[in-house]
Amino acid sequence: MTNKASMTNLRLNALLTLFALLLAPWSYALGQQVAVDNDSAATTDALLQRLDSIQLADITVTAQRQLIKQEIDRIGYDVQADIASRTSTVLEMLRKVPLVNVDGQDNIRVNGETDFVIYRNGHPDPSLGSNAQEMLKAMPASNVKRIEVITNPGAKYDAEGAQLILNIVMRDHFSFRCLAGAASIGLTAPFPLTVNPTVSLTTQVNKVVMSLGGGSYVDHSRKQSAPTTTWAQYRQSGNQLFIDQSKRVRSNMHYGHLRISWEPDTLRLVAASFNLSNVNRHNHEVGDWLMQDASGVELYGYDSDMKQRMSYLNVTGRADYERRTHQHGEAITLSYMINLQHSTFDKLTAYDGNMLVNYIGVTSNDNQHFAENTVQLDWTRPFAQHHKMDIGIKCIHRLNRSHSVSDYLGSDLLDDVRFNHTTHIAAAYASYQFNRNRWKGRAGIRYEHSVLHGEFPDGTQEAFSRHLNDWAPDASVSYQANEADNLTLSYGSSIRRPSIMLLNPAVSMSPNTRSYGNTGLGSVHLHDITLTWMHIGSRITWRIEPAITIVNDGITNIKWAEGDVTVSTYANELQRTSARLSGYVQWQLHANTSLQINASLRHERWHSDNLNITNNRWVTALYANCDQQLPYNISMSLYGGFNGGNVTGLYGHDGDLGYYGLSLQRSFLKDDRLTVSIHADDWFSGRYTYQHRYVTQGDVISRSTMRWTGVTAGVRVSFRFGKLNTHVKNANHTISNNDLQGLDN
Numbered sequence: 001m002t003n004k005a006s007m008t009n010l011r012l013n014a015l016l017t018l019f020a021l022l023l024a025p026w027s028y029a030l031g032q033q034v035a036v037d038n039d040s041a042a043t044t045d046a047l048l049q050r051l052d053s054i055q056l057a058d059i060t061v062t063a064q065r066q067l068i069k070q071e072i073d074r075i076g077y078d079v080q081a082d083i084a085s086r087t088s089t090v091l092e093m094l095r096k097v098p099l100v101n102v103d104g105q106d107n108i109r110v111n112g113e114t115d116f117v118i119y120r121n122g123h124p125d126p127s128l129g130s131n132a133q134e135m136l137k138a139m140p141a142s143n144v145k146r147i148e149v150i151t152n153p154g155a156k157y158d159a160e161g162a163q164l165i166l167n168i169v170m171r172d173h174f175s176f177r178c179l180a181g182a183a184s185i186g187l188t189a190p191f192p193l194t195v196n197p198t199v200s201l202t203t204q205v206n207k208v209v210m211s212l213g214g215g216s217y218v219d220h221s222r223k224q225s226a227p228t229t230t231w232a233q234y235r236q237s238g239n240q241l242f243i244d245q246s247k248r249v250r251s252n253m254h255y256g257h258l259r260i261s262w263e264p265d266t267l268r269l270v271a272a273s274f275n276l277s278n279v280n281r282h283n284h285e286v287g288d289w290l291m292q293d294a295s296g297v298e299l300y301g302y303d304s305d306m307k308q309r310m311s312y313l314n315v316t317g318r319a320d321y322e323r324r325t326h327q328h329g330e331a332i333t334l335s336y337m338i339n340l341q342h343s344t345f346d347k348l349t350a351y352d353g354n355m356l357v358n359y360i361g362v363t364s365n366d367n368q369h370f371a372e373n374t375v376q377l378d379w380t381r382p383f384a385q386h387h388k389m390d391i392g393i394k395c396i397h398r399l400n401r402s403h404s405v406s407d408y409l410g411s412d413l414l415d416d417v418r419f420n421h422t423t424h425i426a427a428a429y430a431s432y433q434f435n436r437n438r439w440k441g442r443a444g445i446r447y448e449h450s451v452l453h454g455e456f457p458d459g460t461q462e463a464f465s466r467h468l469n470d471w472a473p474d475a476s477v478s479y480q481a482n483e484a485d486n487l488t489l490s491y492g493s494s495i496r497r498p499s500i501m502l503l504n505p506a507v508s509m510s511p512n513t514r515s516y517g518n519t520g521l522g523s524v525h526l527h528d529i530t531l532t533w534m535h536i537g538s539r540i541t542w543r544i545e546p547a548i549t550i551v552n553d554g555i556t557n558i559k560w561a562e563g564d565v566t567v568s569t570y571a572n573e574l575q576r577t578s579a580r581l582s583g584y585v586q587w588q589l590h591a592n593t594s595l596q597i598n599a600s601l602r603h604e605r606w607h608s609d610n611l612n613i614t615n616n617r618w619v620t621a622l623y624a625n626c627d628q629q630l631p632y633n634i635s636m637s638l639y640g641g642f643n644g645g646n647v648t649g650l651y652g653h654d655g656d657l658g659y660y661g662l663s664l665q666r667s668f669l670k671d672d673r674l675t676v677s678i679h680a681d682d683w684f685s686g687r688y689t690y691q692h693r694y695v696t697q698g699d700v701i702s703r704s705t706m707r708w709t710g711v712t713a714g715v716r717v718s719f720r721f722g723k724l725n726t727h728v729k730n731a732n733h734t735i736s737n738n739d740l741q742g743l744d745n
Contacts, residue, residue: 068098068541068586070486070534072440072478074150075099075543079141080171083635084627087184087665087677087716089196090144090168091136095639096596098543098584099149100166101621102641108132108166109621109643110149111547111582111600116164119150121273135255135277137217140184140198142718145171151530151545152490154431154444154474170211170259181721188714194219196716207263214256219249232695232702234561238294241512241564243287251281269322276315283308289353289512291564302353302511312343329382334375341370349510356564357511359408364508368500369401386436390444396425400499404506417506418458419519423497424451440478447471448495454503454519461505461519468523470495488532496524498555502570515568522572526551541586551576557649558611561699573608574650592629597622604647613697617653619645635665648693652702655692660684675718685710 069076077097079085085093094100094108101109110116118132150165181201188194200213230243255277262270283306290301318337324330345366352360378392400421407414431444448470455463476490498521507516530547554574560567580602587595599622606615623641630636640660647653661681668674682689689710695702 068536070536070543072442072476072488073152073154073490074148074167075534076146076148078146079144080146084637084663084665084677085141085144086667086672086675087718088141089137089186089716090139090141090147091133093141093144093147094136094166095623095641096625097147097149098586098598099151099545099582100147101598101600101623101643108136110164110166111151111545111580113164113549113578116166119165119167120275121170122167135217135253137194137196139168139215140182140200140718142182142184142720143171143198143200143213145169151532152474152476152492152528154442154476154492182718183721184716184718186714186716188712209261211259212257214254216252216254218252227707228704230702230704232700234564234700236561236699237564239299239564240292240294240296242290242292245285245287247283247285249281249283251279253277253279267324267326269324270320271322272317272319274315274317277313279310279312281310283310300354300356302351302355304349304351304510306347306349308345308347310343310345313341315340327381329380329388331378331380333378333380335378336376337372337374339370339372339374341368343368351511355511359411359413361409362406362509363409364404364406366404366506367402368504369399370500371399373397386434388433388435390429390431390433392429394425394427394429396423396427398423398425400503402500402504402506404504406506406508408509415507416458417460417504418456419500419504419506420455420457421500421503422453425449438480440480441476443473443475445471445473450497450523464519466522470523470525472525484535484537486532486534486536488530488534490528490530490532492528492530494526494528496526496555498522498570502555512564513566513568514562518570521555521570522553524551524554524572526554539588541584543582543584545580545582547580547582549576549578549580556606556608558608559651559698559700566700573610575607575609577605579603594627596625599623606647606650608650611650613650615647615650615653615697617645617647619647633666637663637665639663648695651698652693652695655694657691659689671720673720676715678713678715680711680713682710682712687711 067078067081069078075098077093079093082093082096084096091102091108095102099111107114146169148165148167148169150167153165181199183199184197186194186196188196195218196216198213198215200211202209202211204210227244227246230241230245232241232243233239234241255275257273257275259273260271264270285304285306285308287304287306288301289304291299293299316337316339318335320333320335322331322333325332345364347364348361349363350361351357374394374396376392376394378390380388380390382388400423402417402419404417404419405415425448427446427448429444429446431442434441448468450466450468450470452466452468453463454465472493472495474490474492476488478486478488480486500517502517502521503519504517505519507514527550528547530545532543532545534543535541552575553572554576555570555572556574557568558571558573580600582600583597584599585595585597587597589595600620602619604615604617604619607613621641621643623639625637625639628636628638638660639662640658642656642658644656645653659682661679662683663677663679665675665677668676687710688707691706693704693706
């Protein structure tokens with residue numbers, strides 16, 4: 001207990017030291033200002049007497065480029081204006097973006113929510129879905145122009161709607177006459193030991209501009225990592241389950257892109273892009289399972305040894321043709337997108353010991369195929385000077401196919417399930433915008449007709465079909481009180497449809513668990529009301545945002561106990577209300593010192609009438625980053641954060657988790673072409689960092705403790721070459737599909 005208390009005090013002292021360092025430049029500047037004010041009266045006469053003898057030198061006026069830009073539906077962060085972008089990854093830069101939080105385990109939250117989608121250049125990039133952490137770790141920030149948080153996309157931006165969008169706008173703008181590019185490599189140690197090389201090239205041939213790039217994120221760790229201890233109790237019987245697990249994860253991710261734009265004249269633009277990503281992950285997990293009765297007498301126990309290999313391949317291609325007219329701002333855009341995904345999960349689990357099942361192991365193979373074709377037509381036209389109308393239609397055809405086989409060794413039990421799920425969507429939207437003087441307004445509506453069809457090729461279950469009609473309105477009004485202050489009130493609604501991962505009825509079993517999907521899941525409707533007050537000043541920028549989110553038919557994981565077996569599936573059982581207050585501050589404390597703070601406080605209420613379960617939690621988050629320019633052209637960043645009480649569903653929540661770190665960066669050679677940065681994280685945390693997870697409701701309650709290596713350090717080297725005064729262009733409107741739940745988030 002003494003060691004635990006001393007460790008707590010050490011972490012508290014480290015946190016206090018962090019914020020003392022953050023506030024030190026401001027305290028010094030304030031002290032200097034007070035001293036000047038006290039002495040000003042005494043020195044005025046002396047200054048006047050010396051004024052005639054002073055010869056004025058040349059004056060240099062220095063101003064920092066504004067990093068934050070507020071619009072009626074989004075807030076943007078200028079990545080290129082931040083010197084740290086030269087050697088940082090996109091994931092590291094996200095810690096500075098308003099309303100975005102990245103914790104010590106690289107979990108991303110937007111406005112405190114994990115339910116968001118990631119776009120690249122204004123449209124979804126499926127490679128930034130379930131593998132977003134690996135992709136953003138591998139993506140150099142030097143290739144990104146800005147990062148936008150779109151809080152109210154509206155009907156014209158997304159025909160199926162997303163309440164929160166994280167849009168990464170790629171730079172593709174370099175310096176050389178015919179060829180330009182950049183290359184970087186990063187190394188992080190000790191565990192996991194990761195290597196992250198990237199490269200990008202841009203060239204122009206006549207009126208065609210091409211950009212080619214790629215990268216990797218390779219984890220070379222060979223050490224057992226992420227041990228977890230779990231205690232669970234079955235309320236009906238009182239039996240207790242004790243689990244000790246240790247897992248080793250080795251993964252590698254590779255990605256590449258090709259983007260082309262052709263602008264034959266000022267009225268026509270043809271743009272195309274091709275993206276490919278591949279993720280391979282190997283898990284090796286060993287566990288010790290012990291079941292006792294309520295009095296502590298052992299009932300049974302066994303060991304498990306699980307080896308799993310996961311492979312995920314995603315290929316996306318899109319083409320846009322934009323035709324502008326002589327009417328300023330009018331454009332017609334025709335877009336087509338194809339998205340292909342293939343994933344395989346191969347797993348072998350062996351059991352040894354005393355178990356209450358008649359098998360000694362399980363071999364399972366799960367193959368999933370996803371194919372999506374989308375066509376969209378958009379028309380934008382300004383009229384009557386202050387007005388603009390956007391209308392569009394969209395058609396989507398999705399085909400999901402899965403084949404799951406589980407063979408329970410030592411028994412006659414074999415599960416072989418084939419499931420096909422097809423979705424046809426026809427959508428139309430209309431959006432109106434008004435902009436005059438200090439007022440801006442927008443209102444829109446979209447209608448979607450969906451046909452869902454599921455079938456089982458082996459005939460084990462009956463086929464089913466469903467027709468859905470959904471309406472999704474949105475509205476926003478913004479008032480510019482003065483040059484610095486803006487007030488916006490907005491309402492938005494959106495739709496989520498279940499992915500095949502939630503629909504697939506294939507059963508997965510272990511001696512103590514059983515899980516399967518639900519083919520009867522329906523779409524989810526979300527409603528969001530937000531009030532935003534944004535102040536953008538020369539030295540301080542801040543944003544305050546109270547908001548509420550309401551979901552009445554949400555998809556949630558439901559669990560119950562059958563003896564000592566925990567059974568889980570999915571259902572439209574969730575009623576959720578989230579009331580939050582978010583804040584962001586960017587403060588130029590000194591000419592060489594700046595501070596950014598992201599903070600949020602929200603109350604979550606997750607409820608199910610049928611299950612008679614309510615989960616009420618207060619959730620807090622605080623993230624800070626201080627940039628300091630040091631002598632010898634060295635840039636220093638001191639960062640840290642805290643996240644507490646995240647809701648994990650109807651049944652439980654996570655414990656508190658904090659992190660902190662320091663990075664140093666310096667550029668060399670002409671035009672700062674070579675940049676080197678080093679970083680160290682959680683250096684006072686000891687050898688390990690811990691986090692707890694609690695399940696407090698339902699038939700089974702539990703407490704889990706996860707452990708991972710605390711102290712990490714890394715280095716990244718980046719080199720730019722060439723010069724090209726052009727960039728790959730993108731159509732103003734393009735396809736964006738983000739209605740699936742359980743696939744990308």
